[in-house]
Amino acid sequence: MGRSPCCEKVGLKRGPWTPEEDQKLVAYIEQHGHGSWRALPSKAGLERCGKSCRLRWTNYLRPDIKRGKFSLQEERTIIQLHALLGNRWSAIAAHLPKRTDNEIKNYWNTHLKKRLAKMGIDPTTHRPKVDAGGLGSSSLSHMAQWESARLEAEARLVRESKLQLGSSSSLFPSAKPARLVLNRILARPSVPPCLDVLKAWQNSWTSLPTAEDKNTRMHSMYALMLAAADDNLESPTSTLSFPDPILPPSSATTAITATAGILPISEKIVIPPTTNTTAVNSVHAPTSGIDPWDTEEGVTGERRTITTNLQDDDIMVAVEAFMGERYKNVQVNLQEVLASNNLMAGLSSEDNDDVLVFESDENMDNLGFVDINGEATMNCGNTNFEEKNHYWNSICNTQTWGL
DNA sequence: AACCCCCACAACCGCCTTATG
DNA sequence: CCATAAGGCGGTTGTGGGGGT
Structure with a gap:
């Protein structure tokens, strides 16, 4: 046309x-x-x-816009969100009250981008510029800083999503709701456009040379699902729990109703027992106060599916993957993890047919997504949910997010 | 004082998405 | 379902001011 x-x-x-x-x-x-x-x-x-x-x-x-110098908090927010969202200025602006996307864009281009470049950070990737000699300690330090910033941003988005979902009235009625739309993870070569972090995670995963490498490398994963707006959550309209259980008890089909908040989700997430179930894998559920899926009880051989019919693309599932043999079986140190090839990913469901499946293997060492066609798309190994949940909680709960 | 260069930011351009008939 | 209008968005450009020479 x-x-x-x-x-x-x-x-x-x-x-x-x-x-x-x-x-x-x-x-x-x-x-x-x-x-x-x-x-x-x-x-x-x-x-x-x-x-x-x-x-x-x-x-x-417009009368409801703030002009003038950006505060340190605003700068920090912009950098964090840019690390996560890229040049999606309107999305970034949605998290900066009274600032316009154009103003943020200009500020980024004229100030922040240059500042990052001076610090040796690639402002596009938010990763240290790789020099010929590889990563030096200062680069690692930068990487840790910016990974930290990026992760904080992720946590922030999740928290804000929770807040928005939990309240029918926005703090900023004139602003569009925060909208983080992540495309579905696919292992196939034709990966749809998606967030850089998702690409990065996929690339890092698919770049592993062999299946053995994949299996021997340590991955851990958190899945964050829009789900569970039941009584355990803070709000009857909450649809995002973070980090909520991935896998259910084995004894029964669990139906979690995701009610419609800002996101038009109104379907059930149904977790049926699977045919060859032998035991339960479990995930700690730290935020609910109820812990029916204590990690200590994780057993083997379980394969479960979480089936969700979703009506729109405003589903976010964020996944953290830690990679690197060096972290296997060691106490996770945040800075070390952040300095490693720590990546995040997510997926969304765009129509009613989408099925999201989390799959674990017999040792609960691997979790993976399976798409609607049942094709395994990725696996993440050697999950230590306690550690990771603690880590995410520490980010989510101890940060003060100024709005 | 005049000129030049650089920077910050407002404004524009063109593409994309959404709404409407 | 299609065509069109309108709005949204991100990249780019233009302009004015400030500082240096």
Whole structure:
């Protein structure tokens, strides 16, 4: 389809707005609302195109925007979110009240990007620039810092999602709800567009040369699912628990109702017993206060599926994967982990047919996703849920997230 | 004082998505 | 289902101001 120009360009003024023009625009919108932007200029007596008026209003004249220097907290937030979301300025702006995407974008391009570059951080990947000599200790330190920042951002998003889901009224009604849409994880070569972190995780996984490598390397994984808006959660509309149990008790089919908050999820997540179940794998459930799936009781041979029919793409499942033989069977040290090839991923379900399956092997050493077709997409080994849950909790619970 | 360069930021451009008839 | 309008978004450009020479 053809795209029509937003307005006739001939005879229309361009360039910087004058105070008089601003005044006209503000006065008109305050009195009539903006209505159709295309029709606005003539009604307001402006010789501008509607798009120009809209941008001027949304980026500059709107009363609910904050201008001026970015605070340290705002800078930190921008960096964290950029590490997680990339150049998705509107998504980032949704987490910075009263800041516009354009302002954040400009600030990033003119300040933060350069600052990161000076620190030896690639502002695109948020990873240390690799020099010919490999990673030095300072690079590792940077990596740890930025991985930490990125993980904090992830935790922040999760927390904010919980808050938003738990409340029907947004703190910032004019702002769009935080929307983190992650594409489904697929092991097939035709990976859909997705977050960089997801790509990174996939790449890191698929780049392992052999299955043996995959198995011998230590991976751990947290799955965060929109689920469980039952009585155990803080809010009847909560749909995200983090980190909530992945696997259920073996004794019964568990149905967790995900009710509709901001995210239009209204289906059940059903966890049926599987045909050749022999025992239970379990995951600690630290946030619920109820721990029916204590890790100490993890047994072998279980294969379970969590089947969910989801109605929209606003599902987030974030996965943390720790890689590297050096961490096998050692106490996880946060900085070490962060300095390692620690990656995150996620997936979403885009239609009713999607099925998300977490699968574990006989030693509970591997967890994996299986897509709707039952094809194993990835595995993560040697899971230590206690440690990882503790780690995530420490991020989620001890951070003060200024809004 | 004049010129040049750099920087910050507002504004624009073009593509994409969504809404509507 | 299709065409079109309108809005949203991210990349890029243009402009003005400040600092250096």
